[in-house]
Amino acid sequence: MTVDTTGGGDRQGRPRDETAGPAIMTAARALVLAHGYDGVSIADIIRSAGVSRQTLYRRWPTKAALVLEAFFQGAVAPPDMESGACRTALADFLQRLFDQLTREGDAIRSLIAQTVADADFAVLFRDRFVRPRERMVSDLLETAVARGELGAQTDIPVATAMLHGAFWYRLLNAEPLDRSFALALTAQVFGPPP
Amino acid sequence: MTVDTTGGGDRQGRPRDETAGPAIMTAARALVLAHGYDGVSIADIIRSAGVSRQTLYRRWPTKAALVLEAFFQGAVAPPDMESGACRTALADFLQRLFDQLTREGDAIRSLIAQTVADADFAVLFRDRFVRPRERMVSDLLETAVARGELGAQTDIPVATAMLHGAFWYRLLNAEPLDRSFALALTAQVFGPPP
Numbered sequence: 001m002t003v004d005t006t007g008g009g010d011r012q013g014r015p016r017d018e019t020a021g022p023a024i025m026t027a028a029r030a031l032v033l034a035h036g037y038d039g040v041s042i043a044d045i046i047r048s049a050g051v052s053r054q055t056l057y058r059r060w061p062t063k064a065a066l067v068l069e070a071f072f073q074g075a076v077a078p079p080d081m082e083s084g085a086c087r088t089a090l091a092d093f094l095q096r097l098f099d100q101l102t103r104e105g106d107a108i109r110s111l112i113a114q115t116v117a118d119a120d121f122a123v124l125f126r127d128r129f130v131r132p133r134e135r136m137v138s139d140l141l142e143t144a145v146a147r148g149e150l151g152a153q154t155d156i157p158v159a160t161a162m163l164h165g166a167f168w169y170r171l172l173n174a175e176p177l178d179r180s181f182a183l184a185l186t187a188q189v190f191g192p193p194p
Numbered sequence: 195m196t197v198d199t200t201g202g203g204d205r206q207g208r209p210r211d212e213t214a215g216p217a218i219m220t221a222a223r224a225l226v227l228a229h230g231y232d233g234v235s236i237a238d239i240i241r242s243a244g245v246s247r248q249t250l251y252r253r254w255p256t257k258a259a260l261v262l263e264a265f266f267q268g269a270v271a272p273p274d275m276e277s278g279a280c281r282t283a284l285a286d287f288l289q290r291l292f293d294q295l296t297r298e299g300d301a302i303r304s305l306i307a308q309t310v311a312d313a314d315f316a317v318l319f320r321d322r323f324v325r326p327r328e329r330m331v332s333d334l335l336e337t338a339v340a341r342g343e344l345g346a347q348t349d350i351p352v353a354t355a356m357l358h359g360a361f362w363y364r365l366l367n368a369e370p371l372d373r374s375f376a377l378a379l380t381a382q383v384f385g386p387p388p
Contacts, residue, residue, distance in 0.1 A: 116304060122367075155382065158379060162379070173309075192347060
């Protein structure tokens with residue numbers, strides 16, 4: 001075992017590269033988009049990003065942690081509840097999400113399949129990808145209840161599971177995720193448009 | 195290539211075995227429950243059922259077709275709309291389904307994962323497993339609209355996707371599928387209990 005006395009393992013003569021992190025995430029995301037989670041190795045990501053193995057492992061302990069961060073950061077922005085009604089914010093959020101899923105569906109499906117094969121990955125996927133995204137929708141529904149856009153009896157966890165579940169279901173069954181589906185789901189939660 | 199002139203390839207001296215089909219399906223189902231779809235071969239099923247390769251292939255052209263039929267036949271009975279309200283029939287159906295998914299979730303997850311890896315399997319899974327089960331729920335919702343238990347404006351395809359999606363989502367995220375979730379989903383569709 002060697003002891004690193006430089007404060008940065010791969011700095012031997014090279015300046016610390018602040019762009020390494022983003023380059024690694026961009027490479028990880030692009031490779032998984034092209035080949036699926038199972039079709040990409042850490043070695044592929046290192047080669048594509050042009051960094052050392054040490055640089056990658058200093059930031060991410062596993063391929064799973066890296067890929068999930070890369071996909072979550074590359075995902076859609078949270079709903080915007082400040083500029084208008086929660087109903088509009090939900091429809092807009094779902095549509096942005098569906099645009100992403102339409103482009104990147106194969107890669108997301110490969111992540112879901114990985115959860116079945118690998119219990120450790122399943123826990124990370126749930127904590128770092130599913131839960132934060134779920135939270136965006138439950139925050140929106142809580143705001144809608146607080147503003148009186150939804151009734152106080154709204155079952156927020158169940159409505160959140162139904163919304164997410166509906167597009168996972170369509171994604172996994174290779175069915176279209178389009179604007180009309182975003183509007184229809186919104187109407188199921190908020191009632192028919194005014 | 196040999197030509198079968200007996201009208202039944204494995205009848206040489208043996209009586210035609212009417213129990214072979216059920217034995218093959220029982221074996222296929224038990225093996226996939228124990229080892230997942232990917233962990234079971236046609237050879238395993240033949241050995242376990244005690245039939246010839248020819249007997250199996252005469253009835254099912256592929257492992258996929260056999261396993262999907264075995265799982266669909268072993269699945270829950272359709273909702274019973276004759277003995278009461280559609281709302282009660284839905285809650286009861288969901289609960290029976292959740293009992294099954296709680297026992298057999300790993301195997302069903304392995305079938306869903308297989309759809310990601312194998313496009314031909316995905317088509318069969320959708321046509322022989324997903325669609326028929328979806329039809330049970332959309333038939334129920336149509337009956338509810340016809341009887342006035344649901345409003346005429348009910349978006350049946352979207353409500354069906356939300357119901358199925360919600361439990362796929364919980365199943366894939368290893369969350370509980372219990373009676374309270376069955377009742378909560380029913381209330382989302384039919385409104386709060388009377």
